[in-house]
Amino acid sequence: SLLHSVQLHLTIPLEFSDRLLIKGGRIVNDDQSFNADIYMEDGLIKQIGDNLIVPGGVKTIEANGKMVIPGGIDIHTRFQKPYRGTTSLDDFAQGTKSALAGGTTMIVDHVFPVPGSSLMEAYDQWKQWADEKACCDYSLHVDITHWDDTVKQEVDHLVKEKGVNSFQVYMAYEDYCQMTNSELYEIFTFLAERGGIAQIHAENGEIISKEQSRMLQIGITGPEGHVLSRPEELEAEAVFRAVTIASQTNCPLYVTRVMSKSAADIISQARKKGNVVFGEPIAASLGTDGTHYWSKNWAKAAYFVTSPPLSPDPTTPDYLNTLLASGDLSVTGSAHCTFSVAQKAIGKDDFTQIPEGVNGVEERMSLIWDKAVTTGKMDENMFVAVTSTNAAKILNLYPRKGRIAVGSDADLVIWDTDAVRTITAKTHQSAAEYNIFEGMELRGAPQVVICQGKIVLEDGNLHVTSGVGRFIPCSPYPDFAYKRIKARKQLAVLRAVPRGMYDGPVSEFSLSRGGTPSASARTSPTKQPVRNLHQSGFSLAGPPTPEDLPIRPAGRRIVVPPGGRSNITSLS
């Protein structure tokens, strides 16, 4: 065993598990790796260095030069998600246990309020479930499933009082929780003002419902209809649209579940253009593909059903791993949400009724190590970045989470780069009967997992305690996303051109047709009194700038045209 009890000194109280020393480890952060010992106490990292002076009664782990990495953060889970009266198989206990078994020491779950219901109530419900059951620390994203002033106030409250800084909206699921472009614009504007992160489920829901009815009409009812009705182009289109709206509203964007090459391409293009956008591929899209939808085994095919679907293009996982390694995609989640075969069979005659979700919380870190690190695409530091650090930065939890540093939480993993294991439903921690990575042989696995300063996994043995997981509040305006946003906000002050009053003839027109009825009503020319020349060129905010230099939104540089004339109606 790696564990040795150091000689006891009688003066020290016996709190074995709260004091932990890792000796001879190679500490891997996202920026560098170095050899040092780590001393932890009360769930926090207290010292890092060589030849540490530690109190007695300390449990010591000999790492023997193995890598010590920050525990993984699974930024997207959906444990015990309600679906039409049933609940997804893995609850917070089962789910977080799987997470810990895979080297993930924190999860961020999605609160999904039924459209029309209160966000606060749903948040409280989720928090209660998690507090009772979670074995590791957790945070919550809240999904915005409908939009009105009440929701707005609730979002405000959640940001200010409840430690939520990320909200997901849906561009798919027509007539259920899909948002229109205008709603997206308003939500993004609002989140940008409050310092939140806008997450999106990116798929064009309107086209999907058309395609779904077409598939069913031509008699395709099996799971292959799921992927046929949701081609990757629809995902890419929605990502493009979301990027446009986010850039328009100057709001940081986070694309959940990047499943296809084209969607990933759009994200990397947008990043090249300077948009603040993060892409989250999931364990499923990084590890397997959508050819299984055509399996003759209905249950197997149904087990892969998730949205956006896995791409039938078998080169997708490799491509996504490459973009993850290059930094074009930033974080990884699992979107873990499993259902039993009987639950999936709700849709046995109609693929649109199959409950959606795949497993992945346990396999995520090993998959990425195997697909991206052992293949030489990324190094160990990048591995830490995409499995943990970047997520912590986006959620504003850094450096408490996502880094091995003095003062950080003692969530660590000793990673065995040589371990090889075969994924199978027989041995996985999830309650699901099938594992979408079934039979896959993965290199790289956690040897020891330390969560809240306690050893929860050693030599394949899990020692988890349900209910010890704490809610970690996320504060708004994460620097990682908002530094650029704030700078751009200052640049983006719009300014009207000061002109004299138009004094020429005005044509008669009927009011029946106008661009935006509300706006036209407000500024209808008849209602306007004679306008002061000086009023028309005012600026709303920001430092004064030379009068004749209009300032335009960030990223758009415009040559100022030559000055006009004093008589504004004369032409030529």
Next chain:
Amino acid sequence: RASQRRRWLSRHPSRPRQKFCGVFCPVEGSSDSKTLDFDALSVCRGRSGGRVIDRQSDISQPRKVEIRESSGKEALQNLDDKRSDRLLVKGAKIVNDDQSFCADIYMEDGVIKQIGENLIVPGGVKTIDAHGGMLMPGGIDVHTRFQMPDRGMTSADDFYQGSKAALAGGTTMIIDHVVPEPGVSLISAFEQWCEWADSKSCCDYSLHVDITEWHRGVAEEMESLVKDHGVNSFLVYLAYKDVFQLSDAQVYEVFSVIRDLGAVAQVHAENGDIVAEEQRRILEQGITGPEGHVLSRPEEVEAEAVNRAVTVANQTNCPLYVTKVMSKSAADVIAQARKKGTVVYGEPTTASLGTDGSHYWSKNWAKAAAYVTSPPLSPDPTTPDYLNSLLSCGDLQVTGSAHCPFNTAQRAVGKDDFTLIPEGVNGTEERMSIIWDKSVVTGKMDENQFVAVTSTNAAKIFNLYPRKGRIAVGSDADLVLWDPDVTKIISAKSHNSTVEYNIFEGLEVRGGPLVVISQGKIVLEEGNLHVTEGSGRFVARKPFPDYVYKRIKARSRMAELRGVPRGLYDGPVCEVSITPKVMTPVSSAKTSPAKQPNQPVRNLHQSGFSLSGAQVDDNVPRRNTQRIVAPPGGRANITSLG
């Protein structure tokens, strides 16, 4: 009369044109072998004074056009008073989109009858000596909006002034947009536009019809327009929220109908939802001038909509045509989509090729307002050059003008609110010269590509080719003798439009028409226009243009979807509450297991049906452009896992 002719044309669109049957009847294929000795057949053989034209051999001398009429003595037959119907252009360099060559052209009855050297022509023929000048197919302006109604006003140029301006610039055919007010029948709007154009247009015209709302009745009217009225293109709007804008689902349905009818789907690409939000925000900030127009419609919003339209078009396997490409990013999206194989065409306009959006910040309100059009001109001053480059390399294919100017008093409706400014700019007269100046003079494209983007491609896309868009025997006698060296300063003082301002004011362009021939008649010579109001004919267009639909048809055949034949699922099924969560209520109701109690055990062979014809690779499911590796076969017991 005109409408009778139109109806006749649409009923017999394929009927060959009547051949001239005199002694000088051209031999079939005479244009193919240009060495054919017509002299042998000529009655005028040997007549010394018979040659009307002295060929000018040295074309480096200043070019000038000579138009002469023969004395009439040698006119032996068929010479009534229709002199202008017989026209001979001698010594021209004929420029088509594929090649240029020197030959003479003889036209009669508005149709090109002979092409070749030493043509034998009847007497009484008006002759134009081109002295080696370039003779090209007349331009086709694919996008005009003459006398467009807008809130009780009508755009400044009607079909007379508009088509006159077109002819003055070398454009001999226009395609106008019919904009039915929502609630008005497509057909009655179409007839209204025909009536206006028939009574006023000076050149041939055709009509696109805009789909401004969507329901079943519209689909039926579209079918009638395609089958009986010679329309093969329909425009949908992704912008103008609460007025013309269609939702994605509606666009999907429209595109599906359009593909079934064999028409071309045109799209006005801007995200109307975002535009509406931005407009509100910008008005709230107190920006009411024309600069608010461009600020509320950033080019990203255009690119996004183009991308979405491409997606829906791919999904429905429908050919797409993006009108008014105004920005670099929108053009890029089109270029990318074409690289991926999408059937998509992009139409930059005169305005986007010739000027930019910096003028929206002009302190002169009326000047700034004159530039208001949607999508707006990009404030990026490198845009025109970029678009000309893409036009030259073929990533963009056709050019229109979207000519729809309003005079200043009309624009002033929006003097306190930029969202009320009527939209549209001029450009039908300047289109060809601007492209010549910006693209050919700068070496981006050659004369043949110039013909392609100003005329031929438009004719191909809209199924007018080779009647229009090509100089060939049997084609319409719509020709332009182009002077590449003439320079001209564009100004509202001299243009043919009725508006007070020209958005290209002061721009010096090189290249312009010397002589314009429309329907076999000279309408422009030496700067003098001789147009006839109402002489323009409606040109009916047939569906399924080859240029567009060859690929679409092939893909339709490839795109059959197939279910996987599986046994019946016989395991346990979870109980569900019936009430909530309906993705597609119709479909779920249709296949709800509870409602089919008497359905027999499913035959394994039935469930894997195909919709039409068996293929060699029947077992491979696929969509078009999406090849899928078939997974290894499943097990017999479909519920077992592992």
